[in-house]
Amino acid sequence: MSRFKIYLSLGPPQIIMIKQFVNNILTDFTYFSIAFFTFLAIDIFVKLQLDSMPYRYISKSIVLLLLILYYLKNHKETSRKQFRFMIIALICFLVGDWLLIEPKNTTLFASGMMLFILGKLFYVFRFSHQRDFRLARLFPFLVVCFLYIAGLMNLIYDNLHQLFFPVIIYFFTSVIVLQFAFLRKVDVNKLSYLLVFIGIVLSILSDSITALKIFYIPNFAYEKITIVLFYGIGQYLIVLGVMKEVKQPEDDLLVSSANYL
Secondary structure, three states: OHHHHHHHHHHHHHHHHHHHHHHHHHOOOOHHHHHHHHHHHHHHHHHOOOOOHHHHHHHHHHHHHHHHHHHHOOOOOOOHHHHHHHHHHHHHHHHHHHHHOOOOOHHHHHHHEEEEEEEEHHHHHOOOOOOOHHHHHHHHHHHHHHHHHHHHHHHHHHHHHHHHHHHHHHHHHHHHHHHHHHHHHHOHEEEEEEHHHHHHHHHHHHHHHHHHHHOOOOOOOOOOHHOOOOHHHHHHHHHHHHHOOOOOOOHHHHHHHHHHO
């Protein structure tokens, strides 16, 4: 009731200032970045110091909602399909975040993983293109990814039990996303490529620390901080990279593709 009274006590000038402030966050990159990393830091603090219910559900939601709203406000997608893929992916991550806050609940954890897998698949759809590529060029990249997953699974295998298949599918999906992010190199400008690729790598690093924390060593690599930090920065870079995307002109694309192949 007191909060309602406070809201009613706000006059038109104050409401206008609030609306302008929110608009600045959603339209100005500097304001948005400051707000995003501020709320990301608050989410880390909440995770370290406060109860999950209700505080973590609020703080974690704000981080993803900021990204979604900023993307909605500023995207320059020319394809409605790609725009929908991006929005669906972010919504899957948002809902998945809620379900993964309590990892000890196996049902919620598995459901959250499935939503994250869906989110990653929609990232794949967003990053996909029609250009052919040679497997020989991609082979070293795939070998490195396979060795990484094999090493990780070797460490956590004994504790996976009924979650073995969801976890293995999850990490193979992550590799597919990384592969498509890698293949964007000749199709888009360098800045967009690097932002998305680094963002995907950071999200995989966050996923790996999460898996090691749950299934191998409970206190691994300052997990309470690094999981949230790498995941948040990763999503930030992915969204920013997509928004900075500029398709290469056809002539440049042919030259780049020839060099790439």
